[in-house]
Amino acid sequence: MKQMSRRIGALLAAAVCMGSLVGCNTVEGGGWILSATGVGKATFGFWLRCEEPTVTGEMQYNDHEAGVKAHCIPTSSGLTIGGGSLCGGNSGNGLYFGNYTPQPPKDKDGNLRPGGRFRVDIHDGGEPGADSGDTFAIRFFGGVYDGYSNNRRLLGGNVQRVD
Numbered sequence: 284m285k286q287m288s289r290r291i292g293a294l295l296a297a298a299v300c301m302g303s304l305v306g307c308n309t310v311e312g313g314g315w316i317l318s319a320t321g322v323g324k325a326t327f328g329f330w331l332r333c334e335e336p337t338v339t340g341e342m343q344y345n346d347h348e349a350g351v352k353a354h355c356i357p358t359s360s361g362l363t364i365g366g367g368s369l370c371g372g373n374s375g376n377g378l379y380f381g382n383y384t385p386q387p388p389k390d391k392d393g394n395l396r397p398g399g400r401f402r403v404d405i406h407d408g409g410e411p412g413a414d415s416g417d418t419f420a421i422r423f424f425g426g427v428y429d430g431y432s433n434n435r436r437l438l439g440g441n442v443q444r445v446d
């Protein structure tokens with residue numbers, strides 16, 4: 284019964300999105316995946332909201348083993364999403380682009396460590412998450428983490444499409 288009412292709520296939200304003729308897409312969550320190194324954890328937490336023409340939210344990502352720790356802010360410009368609308372043109376549950384800042388932002392000598400762009404693709408496979416097929420895929424372009432990527436199933440936590 285609870286699941287059915289949730290499903291009806293999701294359908295109503297989808298209808299509102301379609302009715303307004305603009306894309307909307309909100310995902311949030313937190314948890315951990317296997318490190319890109321194949322050993323240890325990469326943890327994350329985020330909320331990301333796209334309601335055309337506005338993209339808001341933030342994300343924290345920390346691959347403890349790889350030494351990759353970043354604060355990410357989504358933007359509505361830069362890399363494009365498949366030629367479709369800003370929020371509705373993606374095939375997954377949550378595809379976001381934006382800018383990242385390495386954490387800490389300065390090295391031990393006080394010099395700024397350059398940031399760059401990020402791309403994150405989040406799939407909500409069900410609840411509670413770790414056993415239901417939720418996935419998290421992140422990639423960095425430019426800056427100190429240029430070329431880093433990690434694409435895994437969740438091993439703990441949950442990601443959820445909210446709209």
Ligand SMILES: [Ca+2]
Nearest residue numbers: 409412417442
């Ligand atoms: Ca989920």
